[in-house]
Amino acid sequence: MRYRLLSAIAFSAATKLAEAAPAAASYDYIVVGSGPGGGPLAADLARAGYSTLLIEAGGDEGDNPTYADIGNFNEAANDETTRWDFWVKHSDDPARELKFEHTTWDTGDGTFYVGLDPPEGAKHLGIQYPRAAVLGGCAMHNAAVCALPAEDDWNIIVKKTGDTSWSADNMRKYLTKIERNEYLPAGNPDHGYDGWLATTVGDASWAKNSSLPAVKILQKLASLTGQDPSNVAQLVNTDILENVANVDEKVSFYNMATHSDSKGKRNSPNNYVRATVADPAKYPLTVQLHTLVTKVIFDNATLSTKPRAIGVEVLEGASLYKADPKHDSSAAPPAPTQILAKREVIISGGAFNSPQLLKLSGIGPKDELTKFGIPVVKHLPGVGENLGDNYEGSLLAMGEAPVEAGLTTLLFRTPNAPDKRRNIYTWCGAFSFEGFWPGFPTYHGPTQYTCAMVHMQPKSQAGTVKLRSANPQDVPDINFRFFEKNGDQDLSELVEAGKLLRKAVAAASDTFVGPFEEKHPCPGKLGEEGCADAVQKEYYKTQAYSHHATSTCAIGADDDELAVLDSKFRVRGVAGLRVVDASAFPVVPGAFPSCPTMMISAKAAEDIIAEAKGKSI
Template identity: 85%
Template sequence: MRYRLLSALVLSAVTRLAEGAPAAASYDYIVVGSGPGGGPLAAELARAGYSTLLLEAGGDEGDNPTYADIQNFNEAANDEATRWDFWVKHSDDPARELKFEHTTWDTGDGTFYVGLDPPEGAKHLGIQYPRAAVLGGCAMHNAAVCALPADDDWNIIVNKTGDTSWSADNMRKYLKKIERNEYLAAGNPDRGYDGWLATTVGDASWAQNSSLPALKILKTLASLTGQDPNDVANLVNSDLLENVPNVDEKQSFYNMATHSDSKGKRNSPNNYIRATLADPANYPLTVQLHTLVTRVLFDNSTKPRAIGVEVITGPSLYRADPKHDREASDLPPTTQIFAKREIIISGGAFNSPQLLKLSGIGPAAELAKFNIPLIKDLPGVGENLGDNYEGSLLAIGQSEYPVESGLITLLFRTPNAPDNRRNIYTWCGAFSFEGFWPGFPTWHGPTQYTCAMVHMQPKSQAGTVLLRSSDPRDTPDINFNFFKRNGDQDLSELVEAGKLLRKAIASASDTFVGPFEEKHPCKGPLGTEGCGDEVEKEYYKTQAYSHHATSTCAIGGEKEEMAVVDSKFRVYGVEGLRVVDASVFPVVPGAFPSCPTMMISVKAAEDIIEEAKKTPVV
């Protein structure tokens, strides 16, 4: 399949944000990256009275309907206006990599080829992993699912560092602080109603219509997961963000919560940043767009202390940007900007470790390879890359009738999970979702029906983010090393999840929408038996995909060799430098990291402000 390189159709509507040199030479804080980690943090610091410069490599698309209207999330992730293409690997095995059905190639004529039979002369790119270079970061192009990690995902930080502020019980207060709930009656003590992040749910009234074939799927899923099939109309309205005892062991339907409002408008750090800039209080926040940070500057007179950043300015400077000028070889002129207090890196799981390494912080041998002066040997930088495994069971109805259905959201535990926690988040409906590639998703016709799933608690976090060069415009070499550790266990859990979902879809085969043809993981008439565990394991091993990269600058104890930051987000071995984004999670935080990352962003602001009150400016 060939896909046209998309063109940017809508330019930024907010031109008042700075796109050149900053208005001041020095700030209290410089925050690098405006996504779920950096955006709320910069706004919080400014609202506390600290002069803060927020640097963003992209522009602002907050008024662009492609991003503002949540229903357009597929278009947003494909849009060249903000898209950064990272071409990643899932393993070190070239033959295995070429089995990935959505492997992408550059044809050389301005198009991509996606598939297993590229045209002669096409250049192999790899597996697309799109990120968003835009004010608000990847929270501007995702599906905006707002979910929480398992309690153990928070508590692991307590166990590693002894910092009880990371306990699951305490972390709920940050959800309450940021949330503006638009779907629950006021007064729930665990939820927020006056924060900056709107949350809402969809209409689940379809589950009251007993004539819909999808209701049979819903009731079968209820039976298979220990729920009452006769109560599904109520169960599908369960609150995804509920706070009940042993919630992580509860198999339940939910109404998928999203960080959007009741009018279908996306809510993200973009909204909070813009509200802070527009506030009559005139908070000291400066936002500088189209600015790529090339390195952090240090004062090395005693213990290394971060004092500023070096930047280049202009659109599409990073080579992940499909609009980047491939003919530009020389690095544009650099500018230095200084901070009186701290530098905070919030570039995400790929760019934060890259920037640390370019600045001299990382594995000493890797930095020496590129003649980067060593500031601090931290072997964990760029290691421990983790992600959820994602896959789907896709069936095509062989009748002329589509499977009329609302969205079914279910969290459940496969029988072979190693502990009592639910390990699969699935959503089923009349859509197609098979991963990410230029031009995704594929439309399989009006009778398509999919159960997509996210595998939680992956056992293998063995991925790496390595430098390709010392040029800050180059993308890093990213290898997720899927299934490298305890792979058979993870694969077995995916297979068991697929078996349950297959039985549910097959239950509708005797209705007017059936029979179904299974497209994957098995091929052929949809039954209840599948095509065999080993065949299905091989499918997931070669075709699993992901979009929730984390953990490359992981929080850990002071004596942990691979720890990068402490429980207050401070980079070990230097002063005045923190990392605040999804890269700090020691493990992948549940099924969707967007809301958890916004939560730790405001936690970091709380930690930084508390420390600033006690510490005079150096």
């Protein structure tokens, strides 16, 4: 398959953010990155009265319908206006890498080839992992799914650090703090109604029509997971952000929540940052767009004791990072400039760019830094290690007629899960989602039907983010090392999940939409036995994909050599420097990290402001 490079047509937002430039030589706080971690944090700090500079490598597309209308999320993720392409590996085995069906190649003529039979002379790129360089970060191009981690994903930080403020019970308050719930009556104590983040759900009334083939699938799913098939119309409206006892062991249908409003508009850190800048209270927030941070600056006088961060070095201009498909490799980079922070520098570049920036600044494994001639400020071997992600896959089938209905969302536990927690988040409907590549997704026709799934509690977090050079414009070397640790267990769980979903979809085979022809993972007539577990395992091993990278600057215990941060997001061994984004999670937080990252952003703001005011934290 060939895909032409998208044209670089920028949407110009009419906002003073586009004109933003540093208004002062220094700020109380500098926040690098405007995504779910950095954007809300910068706004909170400014609203607390601290002069704050928020630096973003991309522009502002908050008024662009491609990003503002949540239904356009596939177009947003493909849009060259904001897209950064990271070409990643899933393993150290080159032969295995070339089995990934959506491997991408640069043909050299302005097009990508996606597939297993590239044209002669094509350059192998790898597996596309799109990120968003835009005000609001990846919360501006994702599907905006809002879900919470398992309680143990919060409590693990308590166990590692002894900091009880990370308990699941306490972390719930950050959801209620940031949320502006638009789907439940006001007064529910488990939700917030005055925050900056709108949440809503879809219309699930279709489930009341028992004659629909999709309802037959729904009823079969209920039967297979111990729910009442006669009550599915009510079950599908269960609140997915509910706060009930033993919620992580509850197998249930849910109505998928998104961080968008009831009018179908995306709601993200972009909205909160822009509202803060525009507020008549004149909060001291400055937003500097199209600026690439190249390193953190340290006070030379403190290098021999405890190095203190005092600012950042930046390159000003658009498309300076080589992940940007609009980057001009023939152009000389602009001269670097420096911006100073009176209190702290906070890095919120995400799981790929935060460890890269730390390493470029001299914080990371000393052997790797020395290899590229980077002076070592602090040897922290965990920087760029522990990269984790959810495994994702899908069951895709083609019917005889369209399966007309909305989404079915189900959280369930496979029989072979190692504990009582549910381990699969699935959503089924008349769509196609098979991972990421230039031009995704493939439209297989009006009769396509997919059950996509996210595997929770992955047992392997063996990936790495390593420097390719000391050039801050270069993209790091990213290897997820899928299934390297306890891989057979994770693969077995994916296989069992696929079996359950196959049985459910087959329940509609005797209606006008059937029979179904399965395209993957077991090509052939849906429901027929004949695809061995080993075959399915091999499929998931070579074709699993992901887009929830976390944990490369993980919070950990004082005696953990690989811990990068303490429980207050402070980079160990230095002063005046924190990391606040998804890279801080020690483990992948549930099925979707966007809302959990916004929650820890609110927690970080609370911690930082308390420390600034001299309060005990």
